[in-house]
Amino acid sequence: MTVLILAEHDNSELKRATMHSVTAALLISEDVHILVAGNDAGPVVKTASEIQGVTKVLYANNSAYEHGLAENVAPILVSLGDSYSHIMATATTFGKNVMPRVAALLDVAQLSDISSIIDQETFSRPTYAGNVITTVKSTDKIKVITVRATAFEAAIVGDQTAPTEEVKGNEDTGLSVFKKLEVSASERPELTSADIIVSGGRGMQSGENFVLVEAVADRLGAAIGASRAAVDSGFVPNDYQVGQTGKVVAPTLYLAVGISGAIQHLAGMKDSKFIAAINKDEEAPIFQVADYGLVADLFKVLPELAEELDKRGLSKT
């Protein structure tokens, strides 16, 4: 029984997301391989080989893999698939895009977004926006899985090196062509790996008002998140969205500001260690999941919060 993990990367850096799949894979087998399908992705291969617990790195080097297009990446996983009992990737937009294509080509079901592993063929996963945990057993020969990052710690990079094997890749299918990636540049920590997140909702009223959130986030060294309403209203970019259909996060502290706490939002953050909420409506559902609730006008208390952090010498800036 050997697990193959599809690495997520940009040809120069291995994404932290992949580390979470390694931890999940090690709960299934002691033999865990990572596939790096990339274009001159040497540094990625190096990091992958140093992850604790990884026993082999497969490297498929071809320009077809440069942008991680599903049509190009799926065939290599399919050709390697028969040697593995499980094929995994983390449930990021990359993993969600590629893995079902692999599963269908192997004629097996996919287990999406697993949050716990019962045994080698039985897994739990959240459904209905996290209101339900469903435990399913797979009857397929190969289990194709995406892993919920927040449910498994990130594996760490150690000082050992697993062997690397070059594998023959496939050519570009030509079915789709990458045009561009517009990244929302930010100096702040990445949402899915941040220790503290400050999120703003519709209550912020405008994009400009997010400076109030930024002031607090910067002092805490926090990432910034948002509700769907804040994203749809154009206050912040789409990749800030936390929730059922956005990002799933589980920081040590999640501070929700002007967010009502709809189930679709809670689905993305209710596994945070501590939740604090600021909302002027004491009936807001967010208070049902918050460890600490402050019923107040955010426009008054966010500046106070920033000031008080400075006063207590807690500011990181």
Add this chain to the structure above:
Amino acid sequence: MKLLVAVKRTIDYNVKIRVKSDNTDVDMANVKMAMNPFCEIAVEEAVRMKESGLAEDVIAVSAGPDQVQETLRTALAMGADRGIHIKTDIELQPLAIAKLLKAIVDIEQPEVVILGKQAIDDDSNQTGQMLAALLNWSQATFASNIVLSDGNAEVTREVDGGLETISVKLPAVITTDLRLNEPRYASLPNIMKAKKKAIDIKSPDELSVDVEPRLITLKVEEPPKRESGVIVESVTELLDKLQNEAKVI
């Protein structure tokens, strides 16, 4: 151009989900059902393509028991031209649905198939990608903008790092994200008109598709509840708690 839209009937997104006491399933008795929100976005997009003259024929497909015809009627009221109901009472999983949809694609030969990115009940986020695989077509998932041109579609995708734009060769499978459009409400005259539109009924057998579930559900349960916390009176008290009790700042 012919467009195919796959629509799923799901529990309405506003409904509070309850699990049956024997932990076998979610309680569906007397629960309000609706079209999966991402499928509404898919129908809206297809209808707009038709309205702008890019497409002539919009076919809505849904698989499931008799009640899915209500969902198909909603799609028809929004502007789809006709419906296909793949009738079965068996539990359908994404791979089976993708196979059924492939069989319909083989018959209808559309140039674009639009699906929701995710069904809000099973939260699988699989069917579109699987369909693209089975057809050996290009796929553009999580679309927030689609520009159709001759033989290609330029699609902007909502990805973790921002917005990615790809150009896919037609025929293609596209799955919708939330910000692609705002679905319309069907007007009363259109709801009346939709009653006269045709819904074709097919069975998995007729389409020679094996829909046997591959995943066996062992247990359905509610997640552990969070203990409800305390209401603090001021910013100072909030910081005291975060600093001294939670020790997170």
